Amino acid sequence: MPEAITLSVNGHSVTVPEGSMVSTAVILSGATSFRRSVTKQPRAPLCGMGICFECRVTVNGRPHVRSCQIPCRDGMDVQTDE
């Protein structure tokens, strides 16, 4: 069994298997979208491989991190645009 990792998404505690990307944790947290577009439309991952930037979130205070390319770490703090 892979180790479980616990992190925070918008203040909610989320537990995922080791090796999961931050994008997974955001979806499991129940957040409806990852970011709002320049005209405030809800957006979520499109490409899943680091190209489209639709999945970008704030990780440990750093904005514009592509959640699909960053593995979850224990104690990470993730914020979406909601």
Added chain:
Amino acid sequence: MYKPMNSSRHNCDVLVIGGGPAGLAAAACAAEGGARVTIVDDNPGLGGQIWRGEQRKPSAPEAAEWLRRAQTAQVEFIGGAQVYDQPEKGLLLAENFDGVIGLRYRRLILATGARERFLPFPGWTLPNVMGAGGLQALVKSGLPIDGSKVVVAGSGPLLLAVAAYLRKSGAEVLLIAEQAPQRRLLAFGLGLWNSPAKIVQAIKLKRQLAGVPHLTDCWPLAANGEERLQSVTLRRGRKTWDVACDYLACGFHLVPNIELAAFFGCAVHAGAVQVDEFQQTTIPDIYCAGEATGIGGLEVSLMEGRIAGLAAAGRQEKARVLIAERRRLHRFADLLNRTFALREELKSLPQPETIVCRCEDVSFARLKKQTAWRAAKLHTRCGMGPCQGRVCGAAIEFLLGWQAESVRPPVFPVRIGSLIRDTTLVTGQE
């Protein structure tokens, strides 16, 4: 506000950008001849897209074999790092989560792979409308898909592989909509007669997808929903109908990732990096292998990777014996690209208010008032967002025939600290 960036240095003989099949094969073949080889990749792990997650959960014997060869030959791996600039010949800068890495190399192999081609249609920006490979990548990254209803649509052999993978992972795949016409797919099937491995693969996929409708001449007209996807409207011939679903996995075949090659000045023709018989680009000491030289699939990528790796390590005699085999594989690639060429009707998918550039929310109506990429960038900001046109570029080329402009540094959006640190790494050289 901003913390100073860490910086580190790394030296190697052969630097490979991209750790998918082509990059792994290139790195292993170069290192087996004694060269010090490093792979740098934007993804946190090796394997690229097709072999994503194979390190943690091995399932493809061929992937395990190449990962083992690379490891045995002591290939180093730097993951989660994006190459964004070349301040001088033989030095690249890459950014990772912690800082900047200066990568010194003698020879460079570009194995940057491909991305999906996305076409805009009403509702394609809704959450849960994703690429086909995109949804697969997310599931491999931990997204639970068990019991979800999925429509797979677009074009290319990837659709079948993704549908089979999603089904195995517990998704309910409602149907596969392939835009290519039935007659071309039949011709494609016939063209496989001299490739037994591909026939076996096709039969296996067909069995895994038993009971899932595979509709040719069929494509999505719209994705419907308010805050997220609720249904997709499909079209086939004169018939249009709605299918309720949780996910739409939709990609229209693949486009080569040529941005880095173009940035280095390598010649690019018809969207693919130009190479000679040894996979060398038009810039000496820069090689290119795999999907970036044209979409060809796994076998072509591995073969090109092997040739590039051997040649970059000065092992031309060993590379030369592989050239005939590569020629045979390229014939399959040509057939592949003819089969899944996009049909004209798809040009009428976007409506005037449909967003084309997702980064800057530029509508099709606003774009159509422009005359070329440059004008569109200046007047609408199309292609000026963080994806730098990587998503909308291929769509616009198909819809309006505009070619993207030259690539300038930073090739990838980086933090301001990475741009400042630039000079220190360059002037602080040994």
